[in-house]
Amino acid sequence: MIILTFFLAHWYLSVLMQTLFLHRYAAHQMFTMSKGWEKVFYVVTFISQGSSFLSPRAYGIMHRLHHAYADTEEDPHSPKYSKSMMDMMWKTRQFYNDILNNRDTIPAKFKKGVPNWPWMEWFGDRWPVRVAWGTFYVLFYIQFATSPWLFLLLPFHFFMGPVHGAIINWCAHRYGYINFKVDDTAKNLLPFDFLMMGESYHNNHHRYGGRANFGGFRWHEFDPAYPLILLMNKVGIVKLRRGRDEAYM
Template identity: 90%
Template sequence: MIILAFFLGHWYLSVLMQTLFLHRYAAHQMFTMSKGWEKVFYVLTFIGQGSSFLSPRAYGIMHRLHHAYADTEADPHSPKYSDNMMDMMWKTRQFYNDILNNRDSIPAKFKKGVPNWQWMERFGDRWLVRLAWGTAYTLFYIQFATSPWLFLLLPVHYLMGPVHGAIINWCAHLYGYTNFKVADTAKNLLPFDFLMMGESYHNNHHKFGGRPNFGGFRWHEFDPAYPLLLLLNKVGVIRLRFGRDEAYM
């Protein structure tokens, strides 16, 4: 039970930080926050993703390109141009690293307003830091795992951030249902998104790129992250900016 609770806690904290901070804030600027709160969210993302910490700056830029060029050769991650999920993940990693290390030639409009706490960006990307997180996960399993089979979950801990991205960027462009006709293959992966905190409503999101609520178009569509956004907005941590369908650019 301890291992299961640890795995679920890591899964949901990681995906929550990815959807709130990296996706809805860094990429789409659906809300604003102070520089102080921005650093708090950087730290929470670092804790949530751990060994697979993703740069909010690089993620934000890369995801904007995904929306601008979805399912074309310029898309950083499209199943149409990859042989399998691992191939797509490897191509995404190369694209991400080029942005992270300033080796890209991406137009400036895609970089406007992305968060960039340089110290945390560098610290979270250090291999020694990633190895320290991975070692901590492993030691926790050695202490509390009641079966050798449970150790099969460890690779997911090591790669939690990319795993979440691959589920949506691969599966939600191949499987699921659509509410709207869009210019790409984005689909709603789950009728009730208990797994990805609203991220699986990919077709809805591609239709309304700036809408903070990814669900809500059918009776069964509930975006678990949206009530949290409303709460954070109410208490003044963030300020929601966009309406139903306004985009980030």
């Protein structure tokens, strides 16, 4: 029970930070926040993603390219130009590392306004730090696992961020249903998104890229992250950009 609770907590906190901070804030700037709160979100993202910490700066830039060039050869992660999910993720990793290490030639317009805390970006990417997180997961399982099969969950902890990316970038471009005709293969992966905190409403998001609520177009589409955004906006942690609760980019 302890292991399953720990796994679910890691899964949902990680995907929540990915959708709130990396995706809706870093990439799309659906809301603003102070530099102080930005650093708080950096730290929470680092803790939640652990060994698979993703740079908010690199993620934001790469995701903007995905929207600009979806399902073309310039898309950082398109199933259309990959032989398999692993092939796509390997290409994504190379693209991501080029941005992270400033080896890219991406136009400046895609980099405007992305969050950047250089020290945390550096620290979160250090291999000793990633190994330390992995060691913590293993020791936790050794202490609390009640069955050998539970250790099969460890790889998900090690690669939590990329696993979430693969589910959306591969599966949500190959499987699911469509609400809107778009210029790419984005689909809504799940009718009720119990798994990805609204991220699986990918077709909705590709149609209305600046809309803070990813769901809401059918009775069963509920975006769990959206009420949290409204709450944070109400208490002053973030400030929704004018019209982003309804209007579109």
